[in-house]
Amino acid sequence: AQSVTQPDARVTVSEGASLQLRCKYSYSGTPYLFWYVQYPRQGLQLLLKYYSGDPVVQGVNGFEAEFIKSNSSFHLRKASVHWSDSAVYFCAVSPTSSSFSKLVFGQGTSLSVVP
Amino acid sequence: ETAVFQTPNYHVTQVGNEVSFNCKQTLGHDTMYWYKQDSKKLLKIMFSYNNKQLIVNETVPRRFSPQSSDKAHLNLRIKSVEPEDSAVYLCASSYYRSQNTLYFGAGTRLSVL
Numbered sequence: 001a002q003s004v005t006q007p008d009a010r011v012t013v014s015e016g017a018s019l020q021l022r023c024k025y026s027y028s029g030t031p032y033l034f035w036y037v038q039y040p041r042q043g044l045q046l047l048l049k050y051y052s053g054d055p056v057v058q059g060v061n062g063f064e065a066e067f068i069k070s071n072s073s074f075h076l077r078k079a080s081v082h083w084s085d086s087a088v089y090f091c092a093v094s095p096t097s098s099s100f101s102k103l104v105f106g107q108g109t110s111l112s113v114v115p
Numbered sequence: 116e117t118a119v120f121q122t123p124n125y126h127v128t129q130v131g132n133e134v135s136f137n138c139k140q141t142l143g144h145d146t147m148y149w150y151k152q153d154s155k156k157l158l159k160i161m162f163s164y165n166n167k168q169l170i171v172n173e174t175v176p177r178r179f180s181p182q183s184s185d186k187a188h189l190n191l192r193i194k195s196v197e198p199e200d201s202a203v204y205l206c207a208s209s210y211y212r213s214q215n216t217l218y219f220g221a222g223t224r225l226s227v228l
Contacts, residue, residue, distance in 0.1 A: 032215055038156075043119065043205055043219025088156055094215045102171065103215050108156040 002027040002093045004106035012112045015083055021076040021109045023065075023091030033074040034092040034103070035065055044090060050074065061085070086113045118142045121206050121220035128196060129228050136191045136223045138206030144218070146170075146211045147189035149181060152203040152222070164189055165211050193225075201227045 003026045013019055025031060032051055036044040048059025055067040065076045074091060091106040119140045128134055140147060148171075149161040162181040163171035169181065178197075182190045193200060203224045207217040 034215060036217075041221065043207070043221050044158075044217070045219070046216055049215065090158065092215075102160065103217065105158040108158075110156070 002031060002095055002104050004091050004093050004104055006089075006091055006106035006109050008109050009107065010110045010112070012114060013081055015113050015115055016080050019076075019078045019081045019085075019111070021089050021091075021111065023074045023076065023106060024072050025074060025091070025093045026072065027093060027095065029095070030069065031093045031095060033065070033067060034094075035059065035063070035074075035076050036090045036092060036105070038088045038090065038108075040087070047076070047089075081111075081113050083113045083115070086111055119206055119208055119218050119220035121204075121223050123223060124221065125224045125226070127226045127228065130198060131195050134193050134196055134225065136204055136206075136225075138189050138191070138220060140187055140206075140208040140218070140220075142208055142218060144208035144210055145186050146209050146214060147183070147186070148207040148209075148217065149189065149191050150205040150207060150219075151175075152205055154202070158205070162189075162191075196225070196227045198227050201225055 005024045034049045035047040038044045048057050050057045050067045058064050088108045088110050090108045094103045122137045146165045148163045161175050164183045166186050167183045178194045180192045203222040205222045206220040209217050
């Protein structure tokens with residue numbers, strides 16, 4: 001069974017600084033990988049996804065993530081954060097082989113962007 | 116803009132009562148889900164329906180029962196709520212062929228006193 005670990009429950013960065021949110025997954029093959037974001041009092045929204053090909057995938061609002069198979073990681077990055085990026089970020093994984101692709105979420109990382 | 120609509124936004128009730136939550140999606144999707152998000156933001160899938168047919172039923176207490184009248188609606192009923200049912204219940208939808216790309220509603224926050 002697949003699993004996802006986000007080691008940082010909370011991250012605080014200054015506005016304009018760069019950001020990396022960590023994600024490690026456990027899966028025997030090459031999974032599908034995702035980052036979702038949850039703004040306050042809202043549901044989750046898809047930021048970006050990786051299926052295959054270029055290991056660096058671009059998402060909305062300047063976010064990108066890099067799939068590193070040797071490290072079983074899919075870290076999320078942004079060059080310069082804005083206060084509106086404050087939210088909870090979820091990494092997720094699903095298998096590529098099952099007929100029903102059950103999405104498994106990590107524990108989430110709460111991002112606070114301070115002035 | 117929101118295309119997965121959940122009602123109510125909040126619900127406060129007492130132990131032992133029955134509650135129902137509604138979810139409707141206007142995206143034309145054929146698959147809908149209920150997730151439970153606890154106070155630590157952990158997400159767990161509860162149920163999934165494809166074209167009114169139950170396709171995923173995770174290990175949830177029997178007091179939880181999903182109800183689907185058509186592919187655009189998926190409601191959740193909880194008979195005799197318990198304190199541990201306090202959580203945010205998130206409804207989501209997708210196309211069956213793209214089950215990883217979920218569209219979520221804003222959630223229903225349930226508080227059980």
